[in-house]
Amino acid sequence: MKTDPDFYVGWQDKAPASFARALRWVVITLAILVPLMAGLLVWAQRGFSEAVFEYGQLTTLEGRLIREPVPFLRVPTNKTSAGAPRFERVLLIGYGKHGAEQTIRQWEDRYGALTSKSIRIRGTLIRYQGHTALELTEEAAALQTVANPAIPPARPVLRPLGHVTLQGEITDPKCFLGVMKPGDGRPHRSCAIRCIAGGIPPLLWVQNGRGHANGYVLVGPNGERINTQLLEAVGRGVRVTGRLEQADNWLILYVDGPVETTTLLADVQAQIALCR
Amino acid sequence: MAEHYSSVLWNRQKRLYDLTIAGLAVVYLVIFCTLQAVLFPQVTTETIIIRATSTLAFLMLHVILMIGPLCRLDRRFLPLLYNRRHLGVSMFVVAAVHGGFSILQFHTRGDVDPLVSLFASERQYASFSQFPFQPLGFVALLILFVMAATSHDFWLKNLSPRVWKMLHMGVYLAYALIVMHVALGILQQETSPVYAGLMAVGILTVTGLHLAAAFIGNRHELHPAAPPADGFVQVCDVADIAENRAKTMLINGQNIALFRYDGKLSAVSNLCRHQNGPLGEGRIIDGCITCPWHGYQYLPQNGQSPPPFTERIETYAVRCVGTTVWVNPQPHPPGTPLAPALLNPTTLSDEN
Structure with missing residues (x-):
């Protein structure tokens, strides 16, 4: 042709x-564009949090298993100036998108009741702004040893912080504390x-206008799990009312009112200051 | 033109086209991922992959949608159209990586099947602002998959050009779904005006080019208003049609291309049997009407592709009285031979 x-x-x-x-x-235009x-x-992205997921790196922790209202490992850290023991709680989370209960049940099938027993477990640490969680990556094999403490440990002190209304976003602590960005x-x-x-226990993340933020584990008024009831409100701005308790380094909110979705900014500075 | 099928018939132009697509895609991914890792070292690898592939696929889709109207506005862009399906398949592959990683990241290892999770995790289907955005992206990806899977001429032939074209017009539905996917998803979190602004520019450019192409195409097209005489409609003067070129017209819903060649006039359908390309924007080469999109050819006097090819298009009767051209808009079955209208030699000498 x-x-x-x-x-x-x-x-x-x-x-x-x-x-x-x-x-x-x-081609020149595209090569520039x-x-x-x-x-x-x-x-132009808004950025990502400094949260850490120690992917591929297993850490062994030893402490006492706490089952209620959500699974924690209570780990002794150091002592106060007065010589009193100090503890830190590590939230236990299962592998994948699962809570730790199923894995703990597997442990108990093998070792009997573990509540208040001293255990050594291995998993992957997740941490952000003073909150630490441990993914039980190896599931049933995560439990290394079980021991009965020689002296029955004192019942952990829960510090009541009053009745509060908080506004923030409900998310899951596993992703939020480091597994996913965002x-x-x-x-x-x-x-x-x-x-x-x-x-996985729901976490209410509250931020104020001064750059302060804090997380609150949400449970029902009597400490029962309310995960299913909260699903509609996950990932949205919500206002939550309940009784607040401090359990070592974690805050537990016993929700006793309706969970309202809202986009209005509330004055949440007082609540965050109180918790600190 | 298709008598039989082979995977791909390569030529220099096609190789250059594909190398350019691959080169630009690699440049985009390398720059995006490197900058992401340098400026935001906290980010996870999965997020880098999800964001790099999503933005690249969306950018490629805009380029794909701009090629069609650009070619209508300026025929010099036609080489971009010829291999557009390569760009489309590449875009689908990039989008599939985005979709695959997103499902893996957000929906696997949970308490329900990942596909159930995709459609059932968020349930506010009755709300516009809270409408689940991930299923929108998934449906768009399915449309793009069907288009990529049927992009070869084998499917064009077997599905029939009409069905194939209709299927591939699904790209506009996919684009609308992706716009909603982006607007209801990432734009709710990445609130920088840069993101919203770039998307607005993209939508306006695609829409504007399509409107401009339709407007200009409409202006170039004849819309005869004279009442028919003996079924024939007066359309134009012989001098309005350049030699070996066509005038296009829309009469009673019939899209007709009227060609002038070798002292004769013939009218055929303006729609190429291959992909509905605008035959009237083509020209007569080696005695055949040649489609500007992919080079499919037809004999003007009978609307048949030259042997051994088998494509056929509708033909229309033409008369020439003095220098006035008349066309009967009643289509004859595809491939029907019709005697061309002969131009009066004095008309030709007058023009010279």
């Missing part, structure tokens, strides 16, 4: 000069719903 300077179809090996010129401009877009889209907000909502439906 003759080359026609004004006509071209793609099965011809070479485009006429006028077509080739136009194409060169398209593509890196520019990549840079702009990265630069572990909150709209894109993560379905994942948080799956995690909470799978038994």
Whole structure:
């Protein structure tokens, strides 16, 4: 076929000069636009939290198993200046999008009741802003040893902090404290719903205008699990009322009112200050 | 043109096209991932992959949607159209990586099947602002999959051009779903005006180009208003049609291309049997109407592809009285031979 300077179809090996010129401009434009877009889209992101998930690195912890209202390992850390023991709680979470209960039941099937017993377990640490959780990555094999304390340990002190109303976002502590970035907000909502439906305790994350933030584990008024009732509100702005208790380094909110979805900003500064 | 099928028939132009797509995609991914890791070292690998592939696929989809109207506005962009399906399949592969990683990240290892989780985790289907955005992306990905899987001419031939074209018009539905997927998903979290602004620019560019192409195409097209005489409608003067070129017209819903060649006039359907390409924007080459999109060819006097090819298009009767051209908008079955209208030699000499 003759080359026609004004006509071209793609099965011809070479485009006429006028077509080739136009194409060169398209390629040059794209070559400028593509890196520019990549840079702009990265630069304009809001950023990610400093939360840490020690993926691939297993840590062994020893402490007392606490089952209620949610599973914790109570680990002695150091002593106060007066010589009194000090403890830190590590929230226990199962592998995948599951709570720790199923794994603990497997342990108890093998070792009998473990509540208040001293156990040594291995898992993957997740931590953010003073909150630490341990994923039981190896599931049943995560339990290394079980021991009966020589002296029955004193009952952990729960410090009542009064009746409060808090406003924040309900998410799952596993993703939020480090497994996913971001572990909150709209894109993560379905994942948080799956995690909470799978038994991971819901966490209310509250922020104030001064850059302070704190997390509250949500349970029912009598400490019962309310994961299913909260699913509709996960990943959304909510206002929650309940009785607040401090359990070592964690805050537990015993929800006794309706969980209202809201986009209005509340003055939550007082609650955060109180907890600190 | 398709007598039989082979996987891909390569030529220099096609290789350049594919190398350019691959090169630009790699440049985008390398820059995005590197900057992400440098500027935001806290981010997880999964998030980098999900965001890099989603933004690249969305960018590619915009380019794909812009090619069609750009070619209608300026024929010099036509080489971009010829291999557009390569760009479409590449875009689907990138989008599938995004979809796969997102399902893996957000929906696996839970208490229900990942696909159940995808559709049932969020349930506010009755609310616009809270409508689950992930199923929108999934449905769009399914549409893109069907399009990528049927992109070869084998499917075009077997599904029939009409069905194939209808199926591939699904790209506009996929685009609308993806826009909603982005607006109800990531834009709820990444609230920088840069994100919303870029998406608005993208939507306006795609919409604007389509409107401009439709408007200009409509202006170039004849819309004869004279009442028919003996079934024929007066359409134009011979001098309005360049040699080996066509005038397009819309009469009674019939999209017709009227070609002038070798002192003759013939009218055929303006829609190429291959992908409904605008035959009237093509030209007569080696005695055949040649489609500007993919080079499919038809004989003007009978609407048949030259042997051994088998494609056929509708033909229309033409008359020439003096220098006035008349067309009968009643279509004859595809491939029906009709005698061309002969131009009066004095008309030709007058023009010269």
